[in-house]
Structures are given as C-alpha cells and as structure tokens.
Amino acid sequence: MSQLTALILAAGKGTRMESELPKVLHTCCGKPMVSHVIEAARGAGADRVIVIAGYKSEMVHAELKDTVLYAEQTEQLGTGHAVMCAADQLGQEGETLILCGDTPLVTSDTLRKLCEAHRTAGNGVTVLSAILEDPKGYGRILRDAEGAFLKITEDKDCTEEERATREINAGMYLFDTAMLQDSLGKLTNENAQGEYYLTDTIELIKTAGGRVDAMPVSDTNEILGVNTKAQLAEAEEIMSIR
Numbered sequence: 001m002s003q004l005t006a007l008i009l010a011a012g013k014g015t016r017m018e019s020e021l022p023k024v025l026h027t028c029c030g031k032p033m034v035s036h037v038i039e040a041a042r043g044a045g046a047d048r049v050i051v052i053a054g055y056k057s058e059m060v061h062a063e064l065k066d067t068v069l070y071a072e073q074t075e076q077l078g079t080g081h082a083v084m085c086a087a088d089q090l091g092q093e094g095e096t097l098i099l100c101g102d103t104p105l106v107t108s109d110t111l112r113k114l115c116e117a118h119r120t121a122g123n124g125v126t127v128l129s130a131i132l133e134d135p136k137g138y139g140r141i142l143r144d145a146e147g148a149f150l151k152i153t154e155d156k157d158c159t160e161e162e163r164a165t166r167e168i169n170a171g172m173y174l175f176d177t178a179m180l181q182d183s184l185g186k187l188t189n190e191n192a193q194g195e196y197y198l199t200d201t202i203e204l205i206k207t208a209g210g211r212v213d214a215m216p217v218s219d220t221n222e223i224l225g226v227n228t229k230a231q232l233a234e235a236e237e238i239m240s241i242r
Helices: 033-043 055-068 079-085 108-121 177-184 198-205 229-241
Strands: 004-010 048-053 069-072 097-100 125-131 140-143 149-153 167-176 214-218
Touching: 004 033, 004 079, 004 108, 004 167, 033 097, 033 108, 033 229, 048 055, 048 125, 055 069, 079 198, 097 108, 097 177, 108 167, 108 198, 125 149, 125 198, 125 229, 149 198, 149 214, 167 198, 167 214, 177 198, 198 214
Parallel strands: 004 048, 004 097, 048 069, 125 214
Antiparallel strands: 097 167, 125 167, 140 149, 140 167
C-alpha cells in the first residue's frame, strides 16, 4: 500500500455563516465539521492528515491540537493556491486525497471506494462526482460519447448543451502525488478571478498523459457543502438520522 495523505481545505472564513468562528469549526452533531472529515479520511486509510488553515487559524489549531499536521494559507487565492501552500509537506510519494472541511457528511466508505476505483484504473487523478436532479451552480463533468472523462467546466462557462449535464464535480479528489506536484508547478492565475484553480491541475495531468476519471457517489447527501446556518441545520438532521 502506498502512502495516503489527506489534505483538508479549511482556510475559509465562511462569510455567509454570519459568525466570527472559522466555518469548519461550526459543530454538526456535537463535533466540528472538520473533525467529521478528518475521521472519514482516516477511516479510508489516510496515514497523514494535513489541515490547510487560514482565517483565525489559531482557533483551528486550538481545536484540533497536534492530532493533524498544518499548512497555512494566509491569502485566499483559490483552491489550487491552498494546495500549493501544503506542497512542501506533501513530498512526491503515494497518493493525495483532497477534501473540504465543510462537507461533514462524506463517509470513509465512499472515500475507500474512490481509492479503489483510482488504483484499479491506474488513474493520475480521480474526481468524486455526483448526479444531481438540479446541477445548477456546480462545475459539470463532461464525457465523450463512450463515457470517457473529457473535462470539468464551471457552470458559468457551460454551453446550453453542457448545462444539461447532471454529473457534477463534488470538489473532492484523489491524486497521484507526483503528478499533482508536477501540475501545481504549472498552475497560473490567468483567469477572471485571478485565482489558482485546483481543477486546472486535472487538465494539466490529462495533457501530460495521466489517466483521469470521475466516480459518482451513491448518496448525494455526502457532498453537501455547508455555507449557511440553514445548510448546517440540514446536515445535522441528515447526520442524526444516520
């Protein structure tokens, strides 16, 4: 078994939560959201967990203490930039599982399946996806006529035809670490937002000859990202029913 490192994106302020607390520290069923994500990663076999903290990072450190490793993202320059902030700690070995600190419902079972699919196919990167009734607002997974992965296109950049695609990017990924490091070195922020997008690494890996695919989750609740107090209440309800 190769080394599996989990990188958890946890630097955001979470403005829409209307709270001074870093978003990932809001509790869901008595535990900070990020703690649920850490447990899922460990349950999937992650031997190292690196939390990328930013907004009020001292509060994140105080909560998680030395149970995890940390990287700091002092400026919010996109998801690709967040991962760059941890690049030195990643090394070149094994695989890197990238998760979001605000998706408390993701399960270790799903992450294990993602690892299995990735290893069986020999992928450079495997994207966790979901098939949604209403995919509005999400980046779409585009496939060719045979069903092979083509690319991820952001909602605002989709053509009418592409917008009808119901498979979306859940924002969680499993990368071959060496390929991830190589693609991070080529990332640019030449876009409207001036940010470094992690999704651009997927295009870079594919261009360099790496295999790319996406695996849909069986339960779409697992990818529910929490951005508001209403969404937190919804996640808590789903978790308590579980």
